Amino acid sequence: MFGSFCFPRFFVYLSDKKKRMRLRIALASDLPDLQKIYVGTIEEICIQDYNQQQIDVWKSTVENTLRWTAMMNDQLVIVAEKNNKIVGFGTLRDGNYIDFFYIHKNFQRQGIAQNILSQLETHARKSGNFNITSDISITARPFFEKNGFTILKEQKNLRKGIELINYKMEKILQ
Template sequence: MNNSTSNNPRITIRKGTGSDLPEMLQLFTATIDEVGKKDYDLQQLEAWKSGAENKERWMDVIRNQYVLLAVAGNTIVGFCSLDQGNYIDLLFVHKDHQHKGIAFLLYHQIEQEALQCNEKKLTADVSKTARPFFEKTGFQVIQEQTVRVKGIAMTNYKMVKHLIS
């Protein structure tokens, strides 16, 4: 799965493995810190990042979800996961690689996987930060939600995209 964008000619897409987890977790927390700060306050960012502490959940993601990584050189610059064939669980792009088409590359491959599995729609619970990207790819907000992470209330959005094969 070699893909490239005009801004990133050397991005490759590959499946994630357990050995990728430390770098994925680092990308997850650094991206939330930097990219999420325009939409969430410090308490909310700390609560969101605490998800990295749940090693069992991340091992479950690697074992049971379809996980794709965007790699530049030997560095993971983004990742996306598809759970149960139709739920986008995670989509993160490294803070230093935003707005270069990486999220779209990952998303497109995930959508293709869902279509190959004869899925009729994709769903996701999306942060305020990611909502514009998901809307650009054809998702619609079903409802605004308040989720609690470690007792801290955060707003996100249940979104859906109906797929056409």
């Protein structure tokens, strides 16, 4: 799997709230858990910013097996675990593009995203990149702004005839 040759398979973090969190590279067998988090977070968290039609179109992309398989094979996929349960994941494509980034609906605001992002940024920097980019949802925008990302443009994406707004964002790596 991408990145496993240059990353230790396990690395431990102690979050701000002093709860033990383990970050590790994803295994192929993690895929069903990642997909559950993806759907659950979209349904329960992103519903604050998107209507039901938009949520339905967005979460239906979990059925795109080719895209998910390519993600697991070609990207750096970092998962966060608490008590041996996966509570979030983030992925890096082509060394500096954040593709997937979702935290379990029951584990929001515990610093999990912060720790995953920090690892993705470290990897992007070590790979010689000067920036990191992503297409960020309305829901995730405040988190990324807090972490030094700026908006390059607002985007209106048409999926199955339904419009979904997101933002092309970038952070210049120091």
